[in-house]
Amino acid sequence: MRVIDEQFLATPYYGSRQMARWLRRQGDGVGRHRVRRLRTVMGLHAMYQEPRTSQPHPHHRIYPYLLRNLAITRANQVWCTDITSIPIKRGVLYLVAIMDWQSRKVLSWRLSxxxxxxxxxxxxxxxxxxxxxxxxxxxxQGSQFTSLEFTAVLKDHGINISMDGKGRWMDNVFIERLWRSLKYECVYLHAFDNGAQARTHI
Incomplete structure (x- = not known):
């Protein structure tokens, strides 16, 4: 899974067939259906489909995107969040981070x-x-973020809710860059055996 995850960052437009073909060229005879299953477990989807770990819920409200043409000039003006997968020896963990858009500071994170x-x-x-x-x-538009429980916390604090257009990873580009840096500078340099090791290094 680590190899698939690493190649996905380099070629996020690869579907299961292209990824299986690339793996065969590397000497790994994994079939397309196994690649598809592993990508589903890891939450990886080709960019032309939906480059999101989280998946939308058909009955949750989708809020408008509020950042178009907005000048973001100070901390605490806009925060953003996203989820990515972290491969470990016997499976995968999921990492969520909260980031300040202007300063690029990671404000908090959790593994699950x-x-x-x-x-x-x-x-x-x-x-x-x-x-x-x-x-x-x-x-x-992932179901975690559109859920009543998550949006209720935002509303209780009087926070305006903004959501990316479906499949538009560029709408949250800074946290996507964070994932790329984290994986190349940390995750791929360590073969994590378990969640405890992942938490220590992240």
Whole structure:
């Protein structure tokens, strides 16, 4: 899974067929269906489909994107969040981070072995407790972020909710860059055996 994850960062437009073909060229005879299954476990989808770890929920409200043509000039004006997968020896973990858009500072993060909403809420509540309240909070359309539980925390603090256009990874480009840096500078340099090792190095 680490090899697939690393190649996905280099060629996010690869579908399962192209990824399987690339793996065969590297000497790994993995079939397309196994690649598809592993990518599903890791939450990886080709860019032309939806480059998101989190998946939308058909019954959750989708909020408008508020950052188009907005001048972001100060800290706590806009925060953003996203989820990525972290491969470990016997599976995959999920990492969520809260980032300040203007300063690029990571305000909080959490690791989880499931894609349930609670670890995203924990990260959000920690960031709010430590850094105050932003004007706008931007997310993708993943079900964790569109859930009533997550949006209720934002509304209770009077925060305006902004959501990326479906499949538009560029709408949250700074946190996407964070994932790329984290994986090349940390994750791919260590073969994590378990979650404890991943937490220590991240």
């Amino acid at each position: 072995n499931t894609m349930e909403t609670h670890f995203c809420i924990e990260a959000l509540e920690e960031a709010l407790a430590r850094y105050g309240v932003p004007d706008i909070f931007n997310t993708d």
